[in-house]
Amino acid sequence: MRRYVREDYEEDTAYYEKESDGRNYEKEYQEEEEFDAILKKNIERIELIQNIEDDVTINMVLDTLKKKKQALVFVNTKQRAEKTAEEIAKKVGIDASEKEKLNSLSEEILNALSKPTKQCERLAFCVKKSIAFHHAGLAQKQREAIEDSFRKGIIKIICCTPTLAYGVDLPAFRVIVKDLKRFGYRGTDWIPVLEVQQMFGRAGRPNYDNEGQAICIARTAGEERGIYKKYIKGKPEEIYSKLAVEPVLRTYLLSLIATGFVNSRKTIFSFFKKTFWAYQFHNMQMLNATINKMLALLKEWDFITEKKEDFVSADSLESSDAEFIEATLLGKRVAELYIDPLTAHEIIDCLKNALRKPASELSFLQMICNTLEMYPLLNVRTKEYEEIEETLLEKQELFLQEEPKLYDAEYDEFLKSIKTALMFMDWIDEKSEEYILEKYNVRPGELAVKKNIADWLLYSAEELARILKFRKLINEIAKLRIRVDYGAKEELLPLLRLEQVGRVRARILYNNRIRDIGDVKKADMTTLSQLLGHKIALEVKKQVGQEFSEEKVKVKEHKRKGQVNIKDFS
DNA sequence: GGACGGTGAAACTTCAGGTTGCCTC
DNA sequence: GAAGTTTCACCGTCC
Numbered sequence: 001m002r003r004y005v006r007e008d009y010e011e012d013t014a015y016y017e018k019e020s021d022g023r024n025y026e027k028e029y030q031e032e033e034e035f036d037a038i039l040k041k042n043i044e045r046i047e048l049i050q051n052i053e054d055d056v057t058i059n060m061v062l063d064t065l066k067k068k069k070q071a072l073v074f075v076n077t078k079q080r081a082e083k084t085a086e087e088i089a090k091k092v093g094i095d096a097s098e099k100e101k102l103n104s105l106s107e108e109i110l111n112a113l114s115k116p117t118k119q120c121e122r123l124a125f126c127v128k129k130s131i132a133f134h135h136a137g138l139a140q141k142q143r144e145a146i147e148d149s150f151r152k153g154i155i156k157i158i159c160c161t162p163t164l165a166y167g168v169d170l171p172a173f174r175v176i177v178k179d180l181k182r183f184g185y186r187g188t189d190w191i192p193v194l195e196v197q198q199m200f201g202r203a204g205r206p207n208y209d210n211e212g213q214a215i216c217i218a219r220t221a222g223e224e225r226g227i228y229k230k231y232i233k234g235k236p237e238e239i240y241s242k243l244a245v246e247p248v249l250r251t252y253l254l255s256l257i258a259t260g261f262v263n264s265r266k267t268i269f270s271f272f273k274k275t276f277w278a279y280q281f282h283n284m285q286m287l288n289a290t291i292n293k294m295l296a297l298l299k300e301w302d303f304i305t306e307k308k309e310d311f312v313s314a315d316s317l318e319s320s321d322a323e324f325i326e327a328t329l330l331g332k333r334v335a336e337l338y339i340d341p342l343t344a345h346e347i348i349d350c351l352k353n354a355l356r357k358p359a360s361e362l363s364f365l366q367m368i369c370n371t372l373e374m375y376p377l378l379n380v381r382t383k384e385y386e387e388i389e390e391t392l393l394e395k396q397e398l399f400l401q402e403e404p405k406l407y408d409a410e411y412d413e414f415l416k417s418i419k420t421a422l423m424f425m426d427w428i429d430e431k432s433e434e435y436i437l438e439k440y441n442v443r444p445g446e447l448a449v450k451k452n453i454a455d456w457l458l459y460s461a462e463e464l465a466r467i468l469k470f471r472k473l474i475n476e477i478a479k480l481r482i483r484v485d486y487g488a489k490e491e492l493l494p495l496l497r498l499e500q501v502g503r504v505r506a507r508i509l510y511n512n513r514i515r516d517i518g519d520v521k522k523a524d525m526t527t528l529s530q531l532l533g534h535k536i537a538l539e540v541k542k543q544v545g546q547e548f549s550e551e552k553v554k555v556k557e558h559k560r561k562g563q564v565n566i567k568d569f570s
Numbered sequence: 571g572g573a574c575g576g577t578g579a580a581a582c583t584t585c586a587g588g589t590t591g592c593c594t595c
Numbered sequence: 596g597a598a599g600t601t602t603c604a605c606c607g608t609c610c
Contacts (some may be wrong), residue, residue, distance in 0.1 A: 007571095076585075077584085077585050077586080077598090078585085078586080079584085079598085079599075080585095080587080080598085083599095124572095134588080135587090136586075136587060136588085161586050161587075162586055163586075163587065164587095165586095165587095166587075167587095167588085181584095181596085181597090182585075182586070183584080183585045183596075183597085184586095187596050187597095188585090188596040188597065189596095193585090195586095243579085251590095336591080336592090337589085337590090337591055337592085338590045338591055339591080361594070373590085379583080379584075380595065381582080382581095382582070382583090383582095383601095437572090439585085442582095449587095449588085453590095455591090456590075456591050456592080457591095459591065459592060460591070460592090463591090463592085545577075
């Protein structure tokens, strides 16, 4: 074994920041001995793993399969999860006895969406070999299918991003952390100890294995020692409060006021004095300054009012300028909607503009895309720049937000918000998931997340329009909300009221001249069965209950019940 | 001489994840 | 910062 030398020390400092002076050589020597002993033990074990392929990860996976065990392979990007799974799948064979199960699972995964995307095809291919990849870009159905099959032992290996380190309970005999670096704010950096330990925690299945193995892959020999020190011997990072971050602070401040938890500067300051932030940073002066700034903004935006109290309460006797802070009706709603007050303020500005000038779906979509909640926005590539700018020029009249100056820092973000809005435009124009993936590089799972946020923000916009009595806009936004949810053109709205009918079935019906509930009633069972299949046709007919009166037509209990009467659209 | 295809260097692009809100008698 | 993807210049071949 090599001794601990100066070069090693220098390399180590890259893993954890440490002052070069005041070194404890004795302690380092002890650690050195300890590391060597562990390394020796591990090398003996690892040597038992046959080197069949050039790739260490593949060898470990093959060894796991030989042992009839399961493994999770953690990597740092979605693309790498897919590629690693694919490479492994190419190298493994399967038992004939499992073929049927795997083929059926592969089929299920391939057809999880109305039309398979390249991602579906890739995953279906891997699954045939009992290998899978798992990340946030997968459709919900596919994620669940992979997780279930892993629990049942049908899937043996999952290559994943940290999705599987948190939340999901999926233990495996072996955990292989292939990538320990990831792109962050400061370029590529070591991932937090806390996260790696979370991954380690997946190793070993209670009731199945006596032990679990967690393995980190070092890319160079020099990395080994650093990894050992940082991730095995090292302490997890400290947790820091983010309360003083402006978007966070203004959101919580408004909600504290709206719920009546605090009602004066004095009670506000005394509340924040007791928070983890104050405990950690002791700098109340800075926090108070930020609070004052936020209060001024909330007041300017009409979310709170501050007035001198007519009477002086016993609590505020000592304060000569006793004031009373409370949330306005608008402020209370913003707090309930749990959106950033800045987002709410900007939406309100846009809504006011929409009363004065023409507004379309693109107007409202761009409005919700240029918010902190929707971040990160889609990146505008160099070659797309011109195209997006052209859209901006062409549809300038439609945008509800003022366009930033060309050289303003916000200009690029504005273009990104337009691109994100254009993706939603394609979605509500009934473009497929595959189209969205190809054109915008947005995977089905990522689209689902963005859709969810859009739904929330459109609902918030609808509610704000309601409070502000902008009646003209309420219906427009509500319609758009349903269209974003289903990814459908406006003409399909009447049919989407039916249960079991999404955009695909609604489009089939519409193209066959069945365009509203009345048409569904008129349609004969044979035609309907040919279009939708017998079971669904029966279900649909039942919903329009022809034996009942029109009022009793069963309409889908929509997720957004109470907020809009969908009947208005038909 | 021009069209076409192959090749490799250079330029460009992208990079984890998750929660919040509504429902209603 | 690194890996993957796209673009582009260059060269050889064929018609």
